[in-house]
Amino acid sequence: MPAKALWLLQIPEIVSLLETFDVPVVDRAIIERLFGLRRRQAIELLHRFGGYQAGRTFLVDRHLLIEHLRRLADGEPFQRESRRKELLDHAVDQLRRHRTAARVKVPVQPDACSRKLADLAPGVALEAGHLHIEFSGTEDLLGKLFELSQAANNDFDRFRAAAEPVERRSA
Structure with a gap:
């Protein structure tokens, strides 16, 4: 099973940022920054989302990219990962509260x-x-x-x- 994309849960934020851009296409460097990827990973992602090469530059249509990301966000892998993270956050929060309470020393008389x-x-x-x-x-x-x-x-x-x-x- 391939590793989960680290950017998967960042899709809503990435889409929000892409919507603020005033350009028709997005290049590899922007993909690297938005998704937190290295060069090769960004190129692979560009191909996955319908990107193309213009000269030595890899590009993807911004609206097409947003559409692909929205479909991913509506899909089962995103929903499952989102729920998993929510449960993990809840468990970590409970553990922190329990550890804080466990450190409290209650004075109790011997009798x-x-x-x-x-x-x-x-x-x-x-x-x-x-x-x-x-x-x-x-x-x-x-x-x-x-x-x-x-x-x-x-x-x-x-x-x-x-x-x-x-x-x-x-x-």
């Missing part, structure tokens, strides 16, 4: 896993329908939320009774 509602950290108050937490930074907040979750896990009935508004308890 946090056995925490009960009655012995929550200072600055944590749970009342019917309200939770109030005083914290000095993101890590401190996360530590107190962890302790609160452990208190809920260790005695859920008491946690529910403290958290739910009075009218919900009787229902």
Whole structure:
């Protein structure tokens, strides 16, 4: 299977640039710059898109080139590659966010896993329908939320009774 053209996903930008040109034909040097190709690759591309040689210069009709590129952009290989890149970008973005979150050190007291509602950290108050937490930074907040979750896990009935508004308890 031949290698994917590196310029494939750049087709929309290339077409936009070509539309701004005020010339009837495009030469090899312009193809090299637009597509990021070397001389031989540019000549091959010119032939592929209906180019021709005038003297020692390789040319292609600008409108014909735009038409060929638009057909490529509407085709399945472009759509597949575009979707693949979108999925890859999404996966890389998720990985970056995960790595950032994984670097956060949450301060947890040694007895946090056995925490009960009655012995929550200072600055944590749970009342019917309200939770109030005083914290000095993101890590401190996360530590107190962890302790609160452990208190809920260790005695859920008491946690529910403290958290739910009075009218919900009787229902």
